[in-house]
Amino acid sequence: MLALLLVLVPTMLLAQTGPADCKKHAIDFIMVEGDVSLVSIEDGIRMDLKRLGITVTPRFLSKEDFNKAHETGDFHLSFSETWGAPYDPHSFASGWMTGDEGHYHAMANLEPPASREAIFDMIQDVLQESDHRERETKWKDIHNVLHQQAVMLPLWGKRVPTVMNNRLTGYQAGLQQFDYPLHRLQVLSGSTTVRISPGAQTGIFQSVGRLDPHTYRPNEFFANNWIYEGLVSYGEYGQILPALAQSYNVEPHTNGGQKYTFSLRKGVTFHGGIPWNCEAAKLNFDHVLVEPLLSADYHGWYGLPQQILEWSCEDSATFVVITKSVYYPFLQELSFIRPLRMLSPAAFVDKDPVTGNSCHAGWVDFTSLENDSSIICAGIKNISGTGPFMFRSRTSSTNADGDVVDDEVLFVRHDNYWGGASQVEELLVVRYDTAEQVKKALLDGLLDVVWGSGVLNAQDLIEIESNEETNNLSVFFSNDVQNVLLLLNSGKTPLNDITTRKTIIHAINKVRILETEMGGLERPVDNVFPLDAPYCDVELTPRWDYDIEKAMLINCPVQPELPNAKSKGQNSLTPGLSIGLGLLCVILVIFALILFRRSQKYKKQLTEMKNSEAESA
Template identity: 30%
Template sequence: MLKPATRAVAALVACFLGPAAAGQLTYSWPSNVGPLNPHLYAPNQMFAQASVYEPLVKVRGDGTVEPWLAESWSLSEDGRTYDFALRPGVTFSDGAPFDAAAVKANFDAILANRPRHAWLDLARQIEGTEILGPLAFRLVLKAPHDPTLLELALPRPFRFLSPRAMGADGTTAAGIKAPVGTGPWRLVDTQPGVSDTFARNPLYWGTKPAFEQLVVKVIPDPNTRVVALQTGQIDLVYGAAGQIPSEAFIRLRDMAPAFAAAVSPPLATRVLAMNSARFPTDERAVRRAINHAVDKDTLVRTVLDGLEPRADFLFAPSVPYADLGLRPYGFDRAAAARLLDAAGWLPGRDGVRMKDGRRLAVEVDFVGTNAQQRAIAEVLQADLARVGIEVRLIGEEESSILARQKDGRFGLIFGETWGPPYDPASFVSSMRAPSHADYQAQAGLPEKPSLDATIAAALAATDGTERRRLYAELLTTLHEAAIYLPISHAVAIEVHRPSITGVGFGPTINEIPFVAMRPAAR
């Protein structure tokens, strides 16, 4: 039963959104999906790019790689050359053939804009490409690169646009003519600020969607999205837990069978990076004390409504190479106090610790409009005050926080690992990019050069035992340096109306398995 105020909002929402239609799956997103250039980033939305464009290989739920647009592949003994046998009979939605020439044209377009993709090590490692036959394609690397197949499976940039839809010069950096892929959906209409409509691709080579259309309605506000779901304006909420307020998710989950709801296994880690190059978090004792001082169990229960499990390390133990048996810091205010006492930080008259005439004060930087980040920051402020650490909360617009991440103007700053298949290889690779908060957070560590060298060696290692040793060395060093304050393991949530079935979680948070969804039997 909707409350009177909620009914009023629902009526207003209905006026703008309109009802969901038969043969149509209706979803929502905070913004339009963008021009859907497969080789670029924002404002292109990843779930939509992944619905239109496909990779050579895909990642399964267990983290292994399966054939997709490539039926098979082989790797040379030196680990540098991949030969792909492409799937026959595949066409783009405009009728153009998917063949080795199309694959090479896409790789050429991506590499023509190589600096834009420098965050991804594979983009730097590609030496050349060759057409070996109509359906035979060769990728040559400068050196062995262990995560090659995983990085080819990412939602961007290594996905394939019809050559007919590329820019006039055969590149994509300056834009594309139209979003034409080989995937199960094709974008057919965009209404700015209102919706994007996808139609089933009649030329799709694989299992075709059960729905004729996928309509993505633009709903920026999470509470409005809840009302839209309750009143039948949308069929489905799916994505990171912030898609709707956690208390609303729990309420809808408890309304079964009116709604069905589920939480995914852990997909990424919500962390705060601590700046090792800036006072006072340039002291390891301070960073370790902060890790001990935060009552994460209470934070998870009260702020996150128990939807996200507590995190003790940068990566969940389920992430490849991350189950190292390290000892978590654990919530222990007495241990935090002992660390600070031993480091010379003594309580002042107002309770804030002092050393050499300087206050033990840190700043926590967060997106001011993100209610969840603000709530977590306020809990940190209270917990750290109990051990004599003063916290200044800095809430700014997203662009300002991104600028701080890039230039290191932060004390503690929010972030997340990227989840599968990015973790751990692609994520640790990005630690070497100065534009990333992880690089800036680690910049003050004496061992930073050796950390970067270890990352490079792990990515190039061809022996599994050696690769595991290198990851263990890297992750152990970061844990002992206490550069990160892990909070929780981010999850995906889904809530859907009983009019649809087949809703489940994909192997990554950025790819939504719309194809598996179908109308419920009547």
């Protein structure tokens, strides 16, 4: 009975130990209001941290207020995500340096010898590295230094889902978030008109926007990508592939920069029949790169516009660009969907980029602060590129919020497309109000394709994929195109202490959260960037994985209940059982020694008695 008590008492005492024994922290978690999928993830993170005495208060903000909180560093925790191909890693990392977004503030208090400024210097240095092997080494150093600081916890990789009616085949995943290559599909049966509900910047599709190639929202990436093309395109693992330039050559220039010579593809025509040539390429560069538009508020948000020194035509099929310095992502940035995609010369209001620039007419007219040069934004006359689909028409209406939306947008194939005409003759983009309506249209056969994130939720995709009644539909996923991160702001107490950041990281069971909230469709990741992004396939140690014991060692003087400890071969009573069983073992050893000594005493007495009897005999 005594032995049993010695086991049970320590067990019960330690099993009752809880968050009161841990260091207590109170932090906030900012989120964009209405983002239902991320709310459930935040809830899982909040419950994990509560076990360690860390109280998390969610702050649901409008998109404007959320951006402001990032700009000012007014947060402890926040979701973020990389920009994906072709922006990762260089453009996303360069964006940290602007000073007006969350990553800048999250890196405010790094552990010496690392510092925010030192990491920024490393990024600037690698961008100007011309040797491929040296770039790989330098990026590896950046990944490792950043990883050690515990300011970004990689959560999961975002894969682009596609649900497709089986009357179509030939699915090929796009290579960036809004790349939907429907022109590669083959029609096995039925109409050559394909009806699609695409994932958009708004989640469920609302409008394709103005469809001008040289400006930004509300233009949708996927639609501009069907219509307009650039000199090069982005391939797997960061390969740069020919597009409107069939080849290119790079050589050093006497000014210390580089000379890029593009041999333009011949026989290409814009949608209106105008031929593609060097004059068209130069005209597009003239309008996009006019000086007042090079600020960070417009086209200066990425590196290429500031790197280009001059551009010219050697002949009708040879376009030359000279850069100010070595800038290795130059070709990668030429593959961006905007703003350097090629508009037909017939669509420009004015060939002069000053008196009639292709920038949206709704933009204000610009005056450069540096040299008082000014331009007039005139917009474009029509929608015309060289891509596989041409814009034909749209039907619009006004929704309940007073916004003009596109109910249907019709694209038709470009019969003279240089890459070969698509089997899809017409592409009809259809708007639905809700995900339930999209799903019903798929099941009823009224919709052929849903392509992109933010349309159907994880449970819908699981149901469609596993339900025998939906065997007329197939579900596909791309590889990870970008990674979702948890941002830990070292610029705000108590996260200025790296031990607190490590506690949070090791306390979050992201495998369980993803399985519970996303049905296992998304996979946990260990690196900030997708592994197939250029220079990002790096092994990082220590792994920032779920390790509740380690989190407690950091944050709790006495270990509390171990959530999910069975995965490590333990349970919540392990510490108490260990002590109780240890005491029992000590008692048993003492008892054995007593028995041994008594047996020796009895043996001696027995021997003496036998000797005495022998003498008497």
